[in-house]
Amino acid sequence: MDLITSLQEITKLSHLYYSRQWMFATAGNLSTRDNQTHNQFWITASGKHKGELKDSDFVCVSTLDGSLVQANDGLKPSAETSIHQVLYSQMPDVGSCLHVHTIDSNLLEFGVGKEEGCKEIPLPPIEIIKAFGIWDEKPNLTMPVFYNHTHVPTIANEIKRYFQNHGIPKVPFLLIEGHGPTVWGKTIAEANKHLEAVHFLLQVMARRI
Ligand SMILES: [Zn+2]
Known part of the structure; x- marks a missing residue:
């Protein structure tokens, strides 16, 4: 997929x-790797209303050091660009x-210390786990949950x-407590599938409390 089409997909x-x-006001951030250069990604610009985002509201950042x-x-x-940079740099096949x-992810409390x-x-071994490409019956999985430091780096x-x-x-996502999930995928479509599955999973977990 060319860059313009990718940015249009992310905007949609x-x-x-x-x-x-899931993205009230300016909350959240979405990004895509630049397939031509591989060591750059495009991320939503800071302060843009996500209901009115345009495909020109992106900035290009290095996956190597996070520089603009x-x-x-x-x-x-986006203020949370450093998290995307780490994910792209640690996982070369992530696109x-x-x-x-999300509201449900913010209802969950795990008491992660600073x-x-x-x-x-x-994680509960429920059917939706298959969306992550994990087909074991009753899989014994965990997700990493991080403390929500004010200083994002x-x-x-x-x-x-x-x-x-x-x-x-093993699961293509992490959670920052009291903040929200971050997912990844090889393509935008795969990342979107993962995010929908994560939302379902966290919704189930929040309702079990
Ligand atoms: Zn955030």
């Missing part, structure tokens, strides 16, 4: 997620990362350390 998802109440490569008219990268703030940084939380560093120490999670 932004409007869809806004209508689903290109931005139109003084646009700034898209999507981060939203010093602890990350906790592995068991601290969260990004903790995610990087987790990946380096534990490897890539």
Whole structure:
């Protein structure tokens, strides 16, 4: 898929997620890897209303060090760009990362400590897990849940350390407690499928509390 089509696809998802109440106001951030250069990605610009996002409201960032490569008219990268940068740099086959703030993900409380940084939380072995490409009957899975530091690069560093120490999670997502999920996929379509499945899973977990 060429870059323009990818940015149009992401823009459509932004409007869809806004209508689903996953990206109220300027919340959340969506990105796609630049397939031509591979070591760059395009992410929604900071402060843009996600229900009114345009396909020009993106900035280009390096996957190698998170530096700004290109931005139109003084646009700034999303505040959470460092998290996307870590995910692209740790997983070379990932083509898209999507981060939203859903109500159900914010209802879940796991008590992750500030010093602890990350906790592995068991997932219910329900049918929707198959959407992640995991076909085991009653799989014994966990998801990494991170502390919501105000300083976002601290969260990004903790995610990087987790990946380096534990490897890539079996499930294609992570959760920041009291904040929201971030998913990834090889393509925008796959990342979108993962996000819908994560939303369903977290909704089930929130209703079981
Ligand atoms: Zn966020």
